[in-house]
Amino acid sequence: MKRTGLLYDERFLLHKTGEGHPEIPERLSAIMQGIEKADLLSKLIPIPVTAAKMKWIEKVHSPKYVHRFEEACMLDLGELGDPDNQICPQSYDTALLAVGGILNTIDMLMEGKLDNAFCAVRPPGHHAEMMDAYGFCFFNNVAIAARYLQLQWNIGRIGIIDFDVHHGNGTQHIFDQDADIFYYSIHEHPSFAYPGTGREFEKGSGPGLGTTLNSTVLPGQGDEEYMRKITLDLLPAFEQFKPEVILISAGFDAHAADDMSDINLSTEGFSWMMETICRMADKYADGRLISVLEGGYSLEVLPELLKNHVEILLGLKELQTESERKSHVH
């Protein structure tokens, strides 16, 4: 069994988004319930949560934007720039705690106290740009984590895998020119899904040309297409890049039961994907893998999806061979 960390804090529930918004505290409650019910909690190593230092937030976001976010919460403006980005007075502090917890996770991982970890955080991050909140995201958790690995722990090559059904425009743009951070995303084709970026011809620019890779999936597709694209696109790219640490932007909204997309990934499809990523982490990164929650809005399927996700991180689920898995899914 692996030493898997779990980042969770009840204060992550304090970011409230109001009626009609899918990114709600109940998501985390559902996830924790799935993990608890399967008796996994005692097997997981708790990670302390402290607010992130401004120094690290500002490695990704402009001070002006951070200030605007803080002020909007203090004044209780209700939203940050757009009705998608609902806020309450506690949102800013919650976002700081989420980032701080992730940075603590990195410290424990790099100090050898953990093999891998799952970070059950809110608010999510991958749509957040340097100077703007977008699509329920305020601080780009994974982008800040990658910068922290680079600058604090001198990690040379960091691989980000974003399987949220929406393209992580923020993360892609932040590392567009960075040859040392590989951003891979698989998502619903941008002509049919928010935010409209992540087309297959977007491959990074300048020195970062070739370290951005997008796989797009058409509405109605599911397991078979995910397997095909991950096998054809991601596996050879990481074989060449050989990341020393892997970060996951883990969104669970590609599931067939999630009404935020037209993609029909199954529960088994998610497991296949996570097992494939864990194998890559073992092969290139000495197992070092941190999974950070992004989207996923179906309160019905989140408990099981996250139970499986954590079991795979712990190494409790038998890592099936590809052929076995294929025969199972079809």
Next chain:
Amino acid sequence: MFIDKSMTKNVVAVGPEMSIVAAREIMVKNGIRHLPVVVEDDKLVGIVTDRDIRTAMPSAVLFDAEHAAQLEQLAGVKVQDIMTSGPVTVSPTQTLEDALLMMEMHKVGAFPVVDGEGRLKGIVSVRDLMRAFVSVLGLRDPGVLIGIVVEDKLGQMKKIVDAISELGISFGSVLVARTWEEGKRAVFPYVLTNNIARVRKHLREKGFTLLDPMDWYLDQVPKK
């Protein structure tokens, strides 16, 4: 939407006496495919395209010796020998819609823009129009397209806009497909939100019929 707001103003032009070899070099260097041809006082007399030049050039499959000889001969060929004289032009005060419809009609990729005295003021190409339409479609703003099929009658668009506005959501653009089916139109609002589930649910509750994304099209009726 006047052409002078979207056209390329710093237009590269050549004189009629220039050799076509030199004209080709100018095109390659500037990454352009159309060269307006002007005489004194910027008076437009013609246009030469990369296609005109390619047609006049020797084939690359010729043997080297033969190729060199032909190139030498070509050095004497002037732009005025191969240009289109008196090309179709537009004026700066015509509109982008004019240019778009004229491109479709004349099947050309660019028009020189000239003033009332026939002086060259710019050039407007497919690329300029594309840039303008990428912008008006709102594709650079984070958002998502929704397909709705409605009766082809007055007031439908208002209902859609009202329903989406009720949710406090802004529009990047709205497209309409006119050839949907008898008596129907398909409306495609590009809405600036990630909360697609809420928008879809709200529209369904309002009685709208949403289209399966895999069935979307704009102007070509799919084969039955």
